[in-house]
Amino acid sequence: MKVIILGAGVIGVTSAYFLAEQGCDVTVLDSQPGPGLGTSFANAGEITPAAAAPWASPGIVGQLARWLMSERSPVAIRPSLDPGLLRWVGAFLGQCNAASFQRNRATMVALSRYSREQLGELRERTGIAYDHGTGGSLHLFRTAEELDRGTSDLESLRQLGLAAEILDPAQCLLVEPGLAKGSAAMAGGVRFAEDETGDCYLFTCALAELAATKGAQFLYGKKVERLCRDGASISAVVANGEHHTADAYVVCLGSHSPALLGTIGRSPLIYPVKGYSLSIDARRAAAAPRSTIMDGRFKVAVTRLGDRIRIGGIAALCGFDMSLPERFRKSLIATYQELFGPADFADARLWSGLRPSTPSGCPEIGRFAADNLYINAGHGTLGWTMACGAGRLLTSIMTGAAYPKSLDAVVRR
Numbered sequence: 001m002k003v004i005i006l007g008a009g010v011i012g013v014t015s016a017y018f019l020a021e022q023g024c025d026v027t028v029l030d031s032q033p034g035p036g037l038g039t040s041f042a043n044a045g046e047i048t049p050a051a052a053a054p055w056a057s058p059g060i061v062g063q064l065a066r067w068l069m070s071e072r073s074p075v076a077i078r079p080s081l082d083p084g085l086l087r088w089v090g091a092f093l094g095q096c097n098a099a100s101f102q103r104n105r106a107t108m109v110a111l112s113r114y115s116r117e118q119l120g121e122l123r124e125r126t127g128i129a130y131d132h133g134t135g136g137s138l139h140l141f142r143t144a145e146e147l148d149r150g151t152s153d154l155e156s157l158r159q160l161g162l163a164a165e166i167l168d169p170a171q172c173l174l175v176e177p178g179l180a181k182g183s184a185a186m187a188g189g190v191r192f193a194e195d196e197t198g199d200c201y202l203f204t205c206a207l208a209e210l211a212a213t214k215g216a217q218f219l220y221g222k223k224v225e226r227l228c229r230d231g232a233s234i235s236a237v238v239a240n241g242e243h244h245t246a247d248a249y250v251v252c253l254g255s256h257s258p259a260l261l262g263t264i265g266r267s268p269l270i271y272p273v274k275g276y277s278l279s280i281d282a283r284r285a286a287a288a289p290r291s292t293i294m295d296g297r298f299k300v301a302v303t304r305l306g307d308r309i310r311i312g313g314i315a316a317l318c319g320f321d322m323s324l325p326e327r328f329r330k331s332l333i334a335t336y337q338e339l340f341g342p343a344d345f346a347d348a349r350l351w352s353g354l355r356p357s358t359p360s361g362c363p364e365i366g367r368f369a370a371d372n373l374y375i376n377a378g379h380g381t382l383g384w385t386m387a388c389g390a391g392r393l394l395t396s397i398m399t400g401a402a403y404p405k406s407l408d409a410v411v412r413r
């Protein structure tokens with residue numbers, strides 16, 4: 001089967017690798033000069049089924065209001081009458097109830113756990129290197145009230161198969177001794193020992209090379225403009241004015257997927273939720289994390305990636321605006337320094353990326369709108385965590401192979 005994959009982010013590249021491994025003749029098109037240069041470039045580096053929970057939850061509207069009124073809010077919303085945003089917000093509000101939250105979280109956790117397994121097997125099979133670590137994650141809470149809130153639902157996480165352990169401040173320091181250099185109050189934390197870390201960009205580049213050894217072809221500098229429909233099927237994709245043809249087409253354009261699918265009149269509800277990160281050399285910091293820490297108050301993740309530290313967070317609804325406001329840089333630095341003490345950020349450049357987010361938090365994976373058209377997009381906050389599982393699942397769907405029953409709810413019907 002000849003397959004054209006649109007998009008060479010972590011999702012397009014994992015899809016390409018697993019399809020090529022199954023003998024498909026794969027071509028990947030991307031507008032950038034190389035793989036992983038979109039949102040997959042500088043994310044927070046966490047492989048974290050433990051954080052697989054949708055934003056759409058029963059208490060989120062009140063929480064958003066409190067955040068928006070606070071200093072150093074982890075969220076920002078630019079008021080807009082963009083019809084795409086209004087449709088998305090309407091659907092999001094429809095998911096903010098207990099039943100939808102439980103269902104969506106179970107789906108996200110199932111895919112994330114499967115993905116972590118696939119990543120581990122891939123690492124063993126290929127020796128792929130991407131500054132990875134297997135040191136777990138620590139969710140840190142500053143006050144007793146925040147700790148109570150952060151641990152109120154641990155039993156349901158355990159029922160979904162996630163190992164979670166509540167730690168007192170002394171135990172947090174044993175896990176992450178660098179926290180001793182910080183000034184942040186610490187009431188305790190939750191350790192998720194099975195979580196992992198790694199540089200998503202390094203991984204995407206290395207996996208693209210491995211996919212190429214299996215015959216996949218990567219064509220860069222190709223801006224995909226539209227899909228051509230012929231009856232129930234897609235007959236071609238147009239990039240830079242040229243027609244490219246295949247037996248099947250896979251859309252992995254992250255937040256840009258709806259615009260392309262709009263050219264055949266069917267856009268999925270995926271909206272960009274912008275985030276920011278900073279990276280510094282660990283030698284320029286008084287202390288550094290061993291693995292990854294999530295600050296429960298400011299929703300900032302601090303992750304060790306080899307000899308670097310990545311600090312990522314903020315959720316901003318502002319369309320496709322890629323500007324880099326100084327206040328977000330200051331906010332990430334402040335959280336880092338409260339946790340780990342002083343560090344030299346003089347050379348650290350702020351980066352922004354667009355999380356391709358669905359209202360439910362669950363990605364769109366499977367056949368979409370035509371007999372030979374597939375989508376693998378909308379992985380939101382957890383695209384790096386879900387990538388290997390999503391690529392492998394898509395391959396099973398397209399080749400008619402079996403996949404675990406636990407993933408039934410992930411697949412588009």
Ligand SMILES: Cc1cc2nc3c(=O)[nH]c(=O)nc-3n(C[C@H](O)[C@H](O)[C@H](O)COP(=O)(O)OP(=O)(O)OC[C@H]3O[C@@H](n4cnc5c(N)ncnc54)[C@H](O)[C@@H]3O)c2cc1C
Nearest residue numbers: 009011031038039040043044046224254275382383384385
């Ligand atoms: C600040 C931040 C922190 C994050 N932290 C984590 C984390 O710790 N763990 C985690 O699991 N996830 C994290 N994420 C989410 C994760 O990074 C994303 O879900 C993931 O990168 C999405 O991958 P993708 O391949 O779908 O999209 P992208 O990486 O954006 O890839 C889409 C590709 O499509 C190409 N493209 C777009 N339009 C066109 C076109 N018209 N023609 C040709 N090519 C086109 C782009 O060039 C790009 O290469 C974070 C995100 C952000 C912003």
